[in-house]
Amino acid sequence: MSRTEFATAKRIVIKIGSSLLTKGGRGLDKISIAAWVAQMSALKAQGIDVVLVSSGSVAEGMSRLGLKTRPTTLHELQAAAAVGQMGLVRVFDDNFQQHGLHAAQVLLTHDDLSDRQRYLNARSTLLTLIDFGVIPVINENDTVATEEIRFGDNDTLAALVANLVEADLLIILTDQQGLFTADPSVYPEAELISAISVNDARLEKMAGGSRSGLGRGGMTTKVRAARLAARSGAGTIIAAGTVNDVINTVMQGHELGTYIIPDIAPLIARKRWLAGQLQVKGHVVIDAGAVNVLRNEGKSLLAVGVKTLSGTFQRGELVSCIDEAGIEIARGLINYDYNDANLIIGKSSTLFESILGYANDEELIHRDNMVLM
Numbered sequence: 001m002s003r004t005e006f007a008t009a010k011r012i013v014i015k016i017g018s019s020l021l022t023k024g025g026r027g028l029d030k031i032s033i034a035a036w037v038a039q040m041s042a043l044k045a046q047g048i049d050v051v052l053v054s055s056g057s058v059a060e061g062m063s064r065l066g067l068k069t070r071p072t073t074l075h076e077l078q079a080a081a082a083v084g085q086m087g088l089v090r091v092f093d094d095n096f097q098q099h100g101l102h103a104a105q106v107l108l109t110h111d112d113l114s115d116r117q118r119y120l121n122a123r124s125t126l127l128t129l130i131d132f133g134v135i136p137v138i139n140e141n142d143t144v145a146t147e148e149i150r151f152g153d154n155d156t157l158a159a160l161v162a163n164l165v166e167a168d169l170l171i172i173l174t175d176q177q178g179l180f181t182a183d184p185s186v187y188p189e190a191e192l193i194s195a196i197s198v199n200d201a202r203l204e205k206m207a208g209g210s211r212s213g214l215g216r217g218g219m220t221t222k223v224r225a226a227r228l229a230a231r232s233g234a235g236t237i238i239a240a241g242t243v244n245d246v247i248n249t250v251m252q253g254h255e256l257g258t259y260i261i262p263d264i265a266p267l268i269a270r271k272r273w274l275a276g277q278l279q280v281k282g283h284v285v286i287d288a289g290a291v292n293v294l295r296n297e298g299k300s301l302l303a304v305g306v307k308t309l310s311g312t313f314q315r316g317e318l319v320s321c322i323d324e325a326g327i328e329i330a331r332g333l334i335n336y337d338y339n340d341a342n343l344i345i346g347k348s349s350t351l352f353e354s355i356l357g358y359a360n361d362e363e364l365i366h367r368d369n370m371v372l373m
């Protein structure tokens with residue numbers, strides 16, 4: 001989709017960052033929020049489905065509790081998030097109601113999306129809300145999310161939501177004009193990138209972390225989000241939420257912010273779910289022959305092509321397949337737990353039964369459960 005085709009989008013995901021929503025931590029920016037909601041409501045009126053991913057629960061909670069710096073302990077963060085989320089929900093509900101629309105609060109943890117059944121449930125609920133004409137307002141469930149089950153940042157969450165609802169476009173509103181050649185708050189001479197391919201290797205080098213003390217990932221997670229979103233064909237716009245009429249301006253195809261072009265082949269739904277898995281439980285180092293058949297012949301990974309293993313994984317968990325230079329080739333759900341896999345690597349599947357006393361599957365990772373990176 002080129003910028004001029006954005007106007008034909010059927011469904012979009014909009015993500016708004018903490019610093020923007022809370023005037024740099026000074027409390028909810030009700031004037032800007034009213035303006036963004038008015039623009040989203042106008043899109044709805046044109047028949048475009050809108051899903052909102054809103055950050056800001058911790059930042060708003062800090063402001064309400066009078067905390068000057070972001071808490072460092074998990075329980076303080078969780079408590080601040082619980083307080084702040086009340087403010088977010090209220091302001092969005094009030095504003096959408098003024099446009100005759102209903103909003104719905106959806107709080108997710110990564111755990112909800114890593115289990116295939118719960119993923120499909122979350123998807124059905126979101127699609128039902130959209131069918132009802134409701135605007136889902138999504139955030140991470142910070143009050144219960146611990147390190148193991150969290151997305152960690154809402155850019156990633158927004159991209160996975162874009163995958164889930166098969167959005168045409170992900171718009172990330174932040175406190176910068178877009179992606180610059182380097183962090184402009186450190187390098188004032190950095191230049192704004194207007195458009196760039198999601199495949200461009202310069203992306204990682206240009207994107208840095210967050211410095212505001214309010215946001216989580218900076219541009220690093222926005223670039224990663226663009227990669228994830230591209231897997232379901234969605235392009236990503238990163239733009240300044242402070243620009244007047246920003247959402248409409250983007251949707252009308254004007255040159256604003258950075259457009260990260262999704263020029264990769266989209267994955268089928270199940271593989272997209274796999275690609276969105278964030279918690280890798282182990283690594284398998286594969287030999288050159290295995291790299292070749294995985295990459296070029298569309299085959300499954302056999303134990304015979306594996307040199308070493310690391311991690312602590314159970315059968316069915318996600319492992320990363322890396323080559324001998326450490327480059328990630330694929331990810332997939334492994335058919336044997338760590339102890340058993342360790343006994344069969346380098347061996348032909350005809351020997352599994354005599355080594356293990358049973359043989360589950362011929363493949364260590366079946367092609368259907370694998371995604372190339």
Ligand SMILES: Nc1ncnc2c1ncn2[C@@H]1O[C@H](COP(=O)(O)OP(=O)(O)O)[C@@H](O)[C@H]1O
Pocket residue numbers: 016017018019020055173174175176178179180181182183184185206207208209210211212214215216217218219220
């Ligand atoms: N190459 C870059 N271009 C623009 N901003 C960058 C870049 N690298 C790092 N950043 C930082 O990313 C920040 C935006 O990310 P973040 O603070 O996480 O915001 P949000 O709360 O909107 O997610 C900017 O304020 C900036 O300091």
Ligand SMILES: N[C@@H](CCC(=O)OP(=O)(O)O)C(=O)O
Pocket residue numbers: 016017018019054055056057058059081139140142152153154155214215216217218
């Ligand atoms: N779930 C957290 C958001 C964390 C986060 O990613 O923030 P941001 O980088 O501002 O999008 C919150 O609501 O505070």
